[in-house]
Amino acid sequence: MTETAVDSAFHAEARERLTALTGRDDDFRPGQLEAISALVEQRRRVLVVQKTGWGKSAVYFLAAHLLRSRGRGVSLIVSPLIALMRDQIAAATRAGVRAQAVNSANAHEWDSVLEALAADELDVLLISPERLANPRFRDEVLPGLLDRLGMLVVDEAHCISDWGHDFRPDYRRIGEIVRNLPTAVPVLATTATANSRVVEDVAAQLSPAGDASGKEVLVLRGSLSRDSLRLGVLTLPDSEQRIAWLTQHLGSLAGSGIVYALTVSQAQDLTRHLREHGHDVVAYTGQTDPDERAQLEQALKENRVKALIATSALGMGFDKPDLGFVVHLGAPSSPVSYYQQIGRAGRAVDNADVLLLPGREDVRIWEHFAQASMPTQERADAVLTALAEHPEETLSVARLEAMVEIRRSPLELLLKVLEVDGAVHRVRGGWVSTGRGWVYDAERYDTILRLRRAEQQSMLEYERLPPGQCRMAYLAAALDDAAATACGRCDTCAGPWFPRELDQDSVSEARVSMDRVGVEIAPRKQWPTGLGALGLSLKGRLGPGEVAAEGRALARLSDLGWGPTVREAIQGEDAPVPDQLASAVVRVLAEWGWERRPDVVVSVPSRRHPRLVDSLARGVAQVGRLPYAGALEPVDGGPSSSPEANSAFRLAGLLGRFRVPEEMASQLQGAAVLLVDDEVISRWTLTVAARELRGAGADLVLPFALGMRG
Structure with a gap:
């Protein structure tokens, strides 16, 4: 079926609704009317793979309205784009579509929305995929909704597939719903980021029960090249130079935009430095409060900030049509993920700049996330x-x-x-x-891990493309867009479009900024819940004579500045503290500003890095002209739980596993103890060790470590 074969009366009806939706007298983009007709007139199952900004939401809102006008029931849209739902609902209302949402951001509205649904006063209900797992919604709302469903829409459908760059387990529930739907109920799945393997997988999951071939699904794929984007890669030798480049050139980028970082601490470090140098930027991460996120998104939409310095927490669902640029400080782990994130830019402007500043720490971060989600x-x-x-x-x-x-x-x-x-x-x-x-499906998960690593290699190839091999064509080809051609605009097609020079003052300032040392180690004050199940009677708050004082670490392992150096020392072969780190440790101690100076140094016994910890403790003692009382004694081999365990198990494996040696006890009476370790992961090791020291007579315990995760 081709678009020209669509009935002219249907075309006119649909176009009238399109004008109401967009507020413009536009006609449909190639493929839009074909999709709407297949859903409304033929009740088909349709998979639309089109680039960001093509207008996928117009397809499902118009199809929902036209189905409703033909006596069909409410349409259910499953979407992770909570940030976008309010804007979508407003647009749908303009088109005469009665739409409401049920998601984690509008819990106070759920009762009224569900009342309107029960009264058949809605045309469209938008839900997040997590709602499908909510017992109340699943058991009380969903069955009745499915009985009178007009259409099912799965937005960001690549999340269904194990092979997609952003697979989400909650989406897997949708496959069961689709298989049990009557064949007369149309189904639409949409995405901008699916290669051929993902398309085949999603099409199979959209197939009716008993048919997993995907042949009954109409797949509409368009070109994924983005004409408005000008791509580039600038490889610089270290974090200081990348930060200096941003500090020097961020203001010259057109409009407002997004600067992506790979970790929370990187985003926070970069935000602090840029703000100190006059740039109006704000950090946006997974740790940002949901209400604050909405405020920050609105500030960027209204151009009240130059940029959000964001992690991937700002991803699908943020819609600013005139976003002028996207810069990455560190690369995502695959070309597909990168394409998805840069797709935020240039939706309604002719030109938007996209620049990647890769870092040497990228591969390590990719590998961590590749394995973290595997069961x-x-x-x-x-x-x-x-x-x-x-x-x-x-x-x-x-x-x-x-x-x-x-x-x-x-x-x-x-x-x-x-x-x-x-x-x-x-x-x-x-x-x-x-x-x-x-x-455990070992073959399946091994295949997924191999795929993730192949994607990582493909991202490295993207960074190193030679002149003449187009970056946009490479990204489109990664999504199996066979029609991709050279854009003529990127740095490999037309030469670097971005400034490459660096002012040495900017580099020096970045180096000073990244050279900051000292991260607070907040003391544990509350026992974890559920210890009773492990035979422990501890609960509530630690006693005042048990708790450690606030401590310090030299750096977080994910910091842009000292993080890589500290991580190399902690994760490498056991060896004495390098001179470079020893000098930085002295600075942390000098800048600590403690109310009471330590009287004695004690170390935590280490199985992995005994030389590192011993040399660190002895060095601190020497510099501070303090006695080194040695290490606590491990009992029965020391801790029996993994540092990666949850709090209850970690604590259970630490209690009773340290002892204060008799020869140390006399040095602890009424003393302030500087307690030294190599790495802080859960803080329970330091908590238990401090409790032992205080129980042996120490008046104050000040934890200190080289590195801290987080």
């Missing part, structure tokens, strides 16, 4: 065993966390995977076992 058989067995041992109970995540040696975030992700695979079930108040078990 394991061992962890899954631990969760399933805990649930099976309590068949009459509903176990909350907090209670499960005290039963299995898994931290909260990976535990929640694992539970989602187990649920969509049918091994567990979420109910009000927590989780129960279905009794179906779960087998």
Whole structure:
């Protein structure tokens, strides 16, 4: 079927609604009317793969309106774009479409929205994929909604696929819903970032029950090249020069935009430096409060800031049509992820600049995230065993966390995977076992990991493209756009369009800024919940005679400045503290500003880095002209839990595993102790060690470490 074959009366009706939606007397872009007609007139299952800004939301809102006018039921749109939903609802209202949303950002509106849905007063309901896992919505709302569904829309459909760059377990539930829908209910899936493998996988999941071929799904793919974007890569030798370039040239970039960093601490470091040098920028990360996020997004939309310095937390769902630039300080792990993020720019302007400033730490960060989301058989067995041992109970995540040696975030992700695979079930108040078990699909996860690493290599190739090999064509080809041609605008097509010179004063200032040392180690003051399940009676607050004082670390391992040097010392072979780090340690101690100076130095015994920790403690003692009382003694081999374990298990494996030697005790009476370790991961090692020291007579314990995660 071609667009010219669409009935003229239908075309006129649809175009009238398009004008109402956009406020402009435009005709449809290639493929839009074809998709709408397939949904409304033929009730087909359709997958649309089109570049950002093409108008995918226009397709589903207009199709929903036209289906409703033909007596069909409400359309359900599943989308992760919570930040965009309010704008979409406003646009839909202008077109006469009655749309509302149920998501984590509007909990106060849920009752009224669901009342309107029950009264059949809505044309469109937008939900986040997480709602499908919510017991109340899943059990009380969804069944009735599916019984009278007019259309199902899956936005950002690449999230369905294991092979997509942004797979999300919550999306896997959609496949079951699609398979059980009557064939007369049209289904639309949309994405801007899907290669052929992802397209085939999504099409198979959209197929009716009994047919996993994907052949019954109409796939509409357009060109993914973005004519408005001018791409470039500038490789500089270190963080100081990259930061200096941004400081020197950010103001000359057109309009307002986004500067992406790979980690929270990088975003915070860069924001601080740029603000100190006169740039109106604000940090936007996963740690930013949701209400503040909305305010920051609005500030950027209204050009009240030059840029948001953001992590990937600012991704799908942010829509500023005139966004003038996107700069990356460090590269995403794949060309597809990169394409998705730069797609924020140049939607409604003819020219937008996109520049990548890759860093030498990128590959290490990629590898961490590539493996962090992978489930394991061992962890899954631990969760399933805990649930099976309590068949009459509903176990909350907090209670499960005290039963299995898994931290909260990976535990929640694992539970989602187990649920969509049918091994567990979420109910009000927590989780129960279905009794179906779960087998680790090693082949599948090995394949995913190999794919992730191949994508990483492809990103490195993008950074190193020679002159004449177009960057936009390379990105489009990564998405299997066979029609991609040279853009004629990027730095490999037309030569560098960005300034390359660096003012040495800017480099020096960046070096000074990144040379800052000293990160606060906040003391643990509360015992973790759920210790009773591990046979421990500790709960509530630590006693006033048990808690450590505020401490210091030289740097976070993810910091732009000292982070790489500290990480190399901690993660490399065991050796004495390098002179460069020793000098920085002296600066941290000199700048600490403690109310009481230490009287004695004690170290935490280390299995991984005994030489590093011993030399650090002895060096600190020598510089401070303090006695070094030695290390605490490990009991029964020392800690029995992994530093990566959740708080309850980590603490259980630390309690009673340190002892104050008799010869040390006399030096502790009423003393302020500087407690030295190599790395802070959970803070429980320092907490337990400080408790032992204070129990042996120390009046104050001041933790100090080379590095801290986070």
